[in-house]
Amino acid sequence: MYxxxxxxxxxxxxxAGKMDEEALHEWIDDSRATLRSSPDEFGVLVDMRDLNxxxxxxxxxMREGQQHYQDAGMVRSSVILDSAILTLQFRRLAQESGIYDWERYINAEMTDGWHQQAVDWLVDGIDPDYQ
Structure with a gap:
C-alpha cells in the first residue's frame, strides 16, 4: 500500500506492507501523473516505517520511481525508517539511483522529533545528521 x-x-x-511489482508499477504511474503539476522545486518526505x-x-x-521525482524537480528528500535493514537497503538504493547527496535517513525509533527534523531538511537544508 502507498x-x-x-x-x-x-x-x-x-x-506500508508488501509493495510487490504490481503495486510499484501503480505507484510509478500515479507518481508520473502527480508530478505533471509539481512545482519546479520541491521536497519529498518518504515514510517507510511499515514497509516490508x-x-x-x-x-x-523503486529506483525507477525515485528517478521520476528527481527529474521533476526534487531538491531534497527525507526517508523515515524504523529498521536498520531497511535503512541499509534504501541507502544503497539512493546511491545507485544518484540521489544520496540530497537524501537523509531518519530512524523514527531512535529519533525524537523525527518529523520536524525531516521537514527542516526539506525546507531549510538543516542536516539531521548533524543535529
Whole structure:
C-alpha cells in the first residue's frame, strides 16, 4: 500500500506492507501523473516505517520511481525508517539511483522529533545528521 500527498514542502509518500511489482508499477504511474503539476522545486518526505523488505526486482522499480521525482524537480528528500535493514537497503538504493547527496535517513525509533527534523531538511537544508 502507498499514498502520495501534496504538502507545503512538496510531497509525502507513505509505503506500508508488501509493495510487490504490481503495486510499484501503480505507484510509478500515479507518481508520473502527480508530478505533471509539481512545482519546479520541491521536497519529498518518504515514510517507510511499515514497509516490508523489497526483492531485487522491486528495488529496481523503486529506483525507477525515485528517478521520476528527481527529474521533476526534487531538491531534497527525507526517508523515515524504523529498521536498520531497511535503512541499509534504501541507502544503497539512493546511491545507485544518484540521489544520496540530497537524501537523509531518519530512524523514527531512535529519533525524537523525527518529523520536524525531516521537514527542516526539506525546507531549510538543516542536516539531521548533524543535529
Amino acid at each position: 499514498t502520495i500527498e501534496r504538502t507545503e514542502f512538496g510531497f509525502q509518500i507513505t509505503f 523488505l523489497l526483492s531485487d526486482d522491486e528495488q529496481q522499480l
